[in-house]
Amino acid sequence: MHSDVPFAVWSRERQQRIEGVLAEALSSKAMPAPHRLAEAMRYAVLGAGKRVRALLAYAAAEAVGADADDVDAAAAAVELVHAYSLIHDDLPCMDDDTVRRGKPSCHVAFGEATALLAGDALQARAFALIGQSRLGHGEGACVLLADAAGASGMAGGQAIDLDATGGSLDLSELTAMHRMKTGAMIRASVRLGALASKRRSMDDDAALEAYATAIGLAFQIVDDILDVEGTSASIGKTAGKDAANDKPTFVSLLGAAEARKRAETLGRDARSAIAIFGKRARRLAELADWIVLRKN
Amino acid sequence: MHSDVPFAVWSRERQQRIEGVLAEALSSKAMPAPHRLAEAMRYAVLGAGKRVRALLAYAAAEAVGADADDVDAAAAAVELVHAYSLIHDDLPCMDDDTVRRGKPSCHVAFGEATALLAGDALQARAFALIGQSRLGHGEGACVLLADAAGASGMAGGQAIDLDATGGSLDLSELTAMHRMKTGAMIRASVRLGALASKRRSMDDDAALEAYATAIGLAFQIVDDILDVEGTSASIGKTAGKDAANDKPTFVSLLGAAEARKRAETLGRDARSAIAIFGKRARRLAELADWIVLRKN
Numbered sequence: 001m002h003s004d005v006p007f008a009v010w011s012r013e014r015q016q017r018i019e020g021v022l023a024e025a026l027s028s029k030a031m032p033a034p035h036r037l038a039e040a041m042r043y044a045v046l047g048a049g050k051r052v053r054a055l056l057a058y059a060a061a062e063a064v065g066a067d068a069d070d071v072d073a074a075a076a077a078v079e080l081v082h083a084y085s086l087i088h089d090d091l092p093c094m095d096d097d098t099v100r101r102g103k104p105s106c107h108v109a110f111g112e113a114t115a116l117l118a119g120d121a122l123q124a125r126a127f128a129l130i131g132q133s134r135l136g137h138g139e140g141a142c143v144l145l146a147d148a149a150g151a152s153g154m155a156g157g158q159a160i161d162l163d164a165t166g167g168s169l170d171l172s173e174l175t176a177m178h179r180m181k182t183g184a185m186i187r188a189s190v191r192l193g194a195l196a197s198k199r200r201s202m203d204d205d206a207a208l209e210a211y212a213t214a215i216g217l218a219f220q221i222v223d224d225i226l227d228v229e230g231t232s233a234s235i236g237k238t239a240g241k242d243a244a245n246d247k248p249t250f251v252s253l254l255g256a257a258e259a260r261k262r263a264e265t266l267g268r269d270a271r272s273a274i275a276i277f278g279k280r281a282r283r284l285a286e287l288a289d290w291i292v293l294r295k296n
Numbered sequence: 297m298h299s300d301v302p303f304a305v306w307s308r309e310r311q312q313r314i315e316g317v318l319a320e321a322l323s324s325k326a327m328p329a330p331h332r333l334a335e336a337m338r339y340a341v342l343g344a345g346k347r348v349r350a351l352l353a354y355a356a357a358e359a360v361g362a363d364a365d366d367v368d369a370a371a372a373a374v375e376l377v378h379a380y381s382l383i384h385d386d387l388p389c390m391d392d393d394t395v396r397r398g399k400p401s402c403h404v405a406f407g408e409a410t411a412l413l414a415g416d417a418l419q420a421r422a423f424a425l426i427g428q429s430r431l432g433h434g435e436g437a438c439v440l441l442a443d444a445a446g447a448s449g450m451a452g453g454q455a456i457d458l459d460a461t462g463g464s465l466d467l468s469e470l471t472a473m474h475r476m477k478t479g480a481m482i483r484a485s486v487r488l489g490a491l492a493s494k495r496r497s498m499d500d501d502a503a504l505e506a507y508a509t510a511i512g513l514a515f516q517i518v519d520d521i522l523d524v525e526g527t528s529a530s531i532g533k534t535a536g537k538d539a540a541n542d543k544p545t546f547v548s549l550l551g552a553a554e555a556r557k558r559a560e561t562l563g564r565d566a567r568s569a570i571a572i573f574g575k576r577a578r579r580l581a582e583l584a585d586w587i588v589l590r591k592n
Contacts, residue, residue: 033447037455041447088416093408112389113458117451120384120419124446127423131438142427142438150420151329151337155413159333162409
């Protein structure tokens with residue numbers, strides 16, 4: 001797609017594209033599965049979500065001159081891992097949340113046991129896609145995704161979060177937790193997108209890593225702000241949960257004004273990090289702005 | 297190891313070997329992770345379990361002339377997937393079982409949320425191992441494991457099992473369910489072990505597939521018999537659960553004597569299938585006997 005297309009058009013096109021890839025990956029043809037389980041998986045994945053992680057993968061691919069065709073599977077895989085984590089997060093034994101992406105949570109719609117299995121099966125499906133993709137061989141895409149999703153990444157961050165209820169984390173601990181909980185999969189999205197190019201330099205990889213680290217943290221800070229300032233309708237999930245659960249957040253530790261300032265600084269840091277890509281970094285830069293300025 | 301070593305010695309040596317591989321894979325050095333989460337993962341994996349799946353991977357490798365060194369990662373990966381499935385199976389929203397492998401279930405020992413995350417992280421860890429292994433590239437080990445674990449395999453079988461409470465499955469439906477629920481990962485164990493050899497013929501693969509299909513079903517039939525005839529102490533989990541939950545089993549549909557006969561027939565079928573490997577199939581043949589005759 002031409003680089004003079006406005007961000008709103010580009011992002012809508014990519015969101016539609018990833019929706020198609022995900023629908024195909026979860027179709028009964030590509031994934032023969034018991035009807036109710038497959039329904040629960042599709043319910044949790046399709047037709048909603050901002051697709052931030054997929055957009056990051058596509059934008060990173062563009063920055064390093066890779067084709068979107070080579071990124072579809074990775075972009076879908078990170079969205080599947082994200083969707084599975086939301087299903088499990090919403091379960092009664094975790095955050096016990098009944099609303100997600102503006103509709104009843106998966107376990108409310110399908111029951112806890114089916115939701116648990118749907119999450120498990122979505123994680124497996126993500127690895128099937130990565131393994132089938134052109135990225136699946138040679139450069140460790142499978143390991144990259146596994147480490148980002150697992151105990152040293154997302155699941156590890158969730159475990160720290162569990163123990164943090166009661167406001168026991170300070171700012172550096174909170175930052176470290178989010179670096180794992182949301183940051184690891186955001187970094188993986190950018191790295192997997194970039195893997196599609198064989199022409200990357202080490203400087204390219206370092207620039208993308210700095211970008212991903214900054215926007216990963218900015219994303220979480222804005223999430224915390226929206227949890228306080230947003231409405232459940234606008235953010236598509238229960239607002240005010242963090243305070244109700246006495247969870248430490250960037251807002252509880254810094255105040256909303258200072259948290260907002262930090263998110264903006266991180267957004268600028270992210271943009272500077274990718275300056276080396278020149279015009280090719282346009283979508284990454286626009287995504288950084290979008291992440292900082294988003295209202296949901 | 298020499299092929300004249302008795303099965304009991306061979307299997308004990310391989311069990312110790314896989315224990316070491318698993319302990320290393322879950323060590324804080326190989327897997328930096330929050331302490332409590334890592335503890336829960338190790339608790340659920342290490343120091344117990346028959347390691348049937350790992351033994352099958354090693355035995356299949358032997359049949360096709362592959363080195364055990366090339367199979368360690370795959371053998372560990374199938375055990376990690378199995379262990380994660382047991383954690384999630386035991387959760388209150390699933391089978392709600394408080395005893396596993398002779399000790400309190402993971403969620404009893406660590407709480408439901410940590411157990412859920414430990415299972416999730418173990419699945420991811422399995423794919424990290426597969427991706428890092430020599431099998432990780434080229435022959436689709438990642439896809440093979442993902443399909444076996446996911447909605448078309450193990451998780452799909454569990455979903456059918458969920459809906460089956462109340463005795464609604466007939467024999468062919470029950471067989472189809474177990475072909476997914478336990479059979480898929482048993483077939484994957486054999487196939488991953490064999491992947492370590494590049495010298496396999498299509499006949500070899502077909503023989504291994506027939507073997508794995510037969511012993512997968514035999515394994516489940518014996519499980520059903522032990523659930524009725526065993527004690528909780530001997531089988532290391534709550535006995536009599538199937539009848540208490542009004543679940544259809546091979547025993548409830550066939551009676552214990554006929555179920556036993558079928559398991560023995562399947563054991564013989566498995567042994568005939570691998571005759572083409574000659575002496576190299578010794579461990580596979582012994583495993584077939586062990587699976588049929590086991591008391592736990």
